Amino acid sequence: MVDSIAYNDQNYVTVNAHELAHQWFGNYVTAANGDHHWLHEGFATFFALLAEKKLFGEDYYYWKLFQSAEELKALSDEGKGEALINSKASSLTYYQKGAWALHILRERIGAEAFKKAIKNYLEKYAYGNATTDEFLAEVEAASGKDMDEFKADWLTQSAFQGTAALTSLKNSEFIRKYMEIAALREVPFQNKKEMLLEALKFPVNDYIGQEVILQLADVDIAEALPLYNIALESGNLYVRQAIAMSRQDVPEALKSAFEDLLKDNSYLTKENALMNLNLTYPEEAEKWLTQTKGIIGFSNLNVRMLWLVINLVSPQVDPESTQEYFEELSAYTRSYYPFEVRQNAFGYLYQINAFTNENLKDLLQASQHHNTRFRDFSRKLLETLLQNPDYRQKYVDLKGQLSEKDRAFLDTRLPDQQ
Numbered sequence: 001m002v003d004s005i006a007y008n009d010q011n012y013v014t015v016n017a018h019e020l021a022h023q024w025f026g027n028y029v030t031a032a033n034g035d036h037h038w039l040h041e042g043f044a045t046f047f048a049l050l051a052e053k054k055l056f057g058e059d060y061y062y063w064k065l066f067q068s069a070e071e072l073k074a075l076s077d078e079g080k081g082e083a084l085i086n087s088k089a090s091s092l093t094y095y096q097k098g099a100w101a102l103h104i105l106r107e108r109i110g111a112e113a114f115k116k117a118i119k120n121y122l123e124k125y126a127y128g129n130a131t132t133d134e135f136l137a138e139v140e141a142a143s144g145k146d147m148d149e150f151k152a153d154w155l156t157q158s159a160f161q162g163t164a165a166l167t168s169l170k171n172s173e174f175i176r177k178y179m180e181i182a183a184l185r186e187v188p189f190q191n192k193k194e195m196l197l198e199a200l201k202f203p204v205n206d207y208i209g210q211e212v213i214l215q216l217a218d219v220d221i222a223e224a225l226p227l228y229n230i231a232l233e234s235g236n237l238y239v240r241q242a243i244a245m246s247r248q249d250v251p252e253a254l255k256s257a258f259e260d261l262l263k264d265n266s267y268l269t270k271e272n273a274l275m276n277l278n279l280t281y282p283e284e285a286e287k288w289l290t291q292t293k294g295i296i297g298f299s300n301l302n303v304r305m306l307w308l309v310i311n312l313v314s315p316q317v318d319p320e321s322t323q324e325y326f327e328e329l330s331a332y333t334r335s336y337y338p339f340e341v342r343q344n345a346f347g348y349l350y351q352i353n354a355f356t357n358e359n360l361k362d363l364l365q366a367s368q369h370h371n372t373r374f375r376d377f378s379r380k381l382l383e384t385l386l387q388n389p390d391y392r393q394k395y396v397d398l399k400g401q402l403s404e405k406d407r408a409f410l411d412t413r414l415p416d417q418q
């Protein structure tokens, strides 16, 4: 699924650690009923986060908590917060609010008592069932602390404890610095230039560096260039990635830097640098296409498909291969490809407005796919295509070639054509 370059962009450490953690939280000890579902998901999420902290460091740990706190707070502010002891909560609550509750608990009773409580809980209820109160009883026994207030604030209350969360996050020096920089978003560049420069100093932090780059996106390039140069020279993959992603219109002064970004060990960086260079300087496509030929990218073939599409919209580059490139792109919608490949191909075919009859049939099947996200994407696209009179007519003409199932599905989308 992931090669050494893709690992930098999207690895599955968290998924693997989460599922492993279920060996204990879920399998070894199982929640007594649905009300206590967080004893599985909150715990698996939190222990995965602890595993990631070992691998990726404390800043990563706090960054993940910061991000989930933002989501939980937004939901809570809308009045849609949910209690953790609840049989009908959303994944966000079970997973992220659950992890937050355990983070706070560990902070309040200390890592040692926390570990003891978890161990005793697992041993006591091994191969059996447990409730939240039974877990809390072990926490009280191990820590000597009363858990009523914790239970009220974090487990039975629907609102998210935003203030307590913020206080906890500020234990991290990194989070305090990040917040200082993020607070500058609306400040005019001249008034924050020194602070941004300071933030880019070696060794630049991944997240703070990215935040600085985002704040440069609308700054005049002559002003921003010295900062970009420091960021580029830092060699930090994620800060450089933010540059590739935030400057869609590549300034002349950054052109050679963008060409360098094509070589970074990140498929996200490669994809965005290639796309933005070609959007800004389409007449020079050939050079960059030669440089990136043969790069596949993620399992959805992000770099390869972009490469094919740039070839298709720059027919002067390699006129003899245009047909071959189109056929390759067009074939990626077939049902034997993974859905992330198919979705990417459908998206590009839409952008270049080039659906063949086969693609139209594939889209019809995709609209009935078992993966709901892919199915919803496909239905939306199908609906859009059916508003185009040409594609609508093509679908009507295709009816005779469809399986009974696909025809019946198409009929539901073309009620006046039955």
Ligand SMILES: [Zn+2]
Binding pocket: 018, 022, 040, 041, 044
């Ligand atoms: Zn899980």
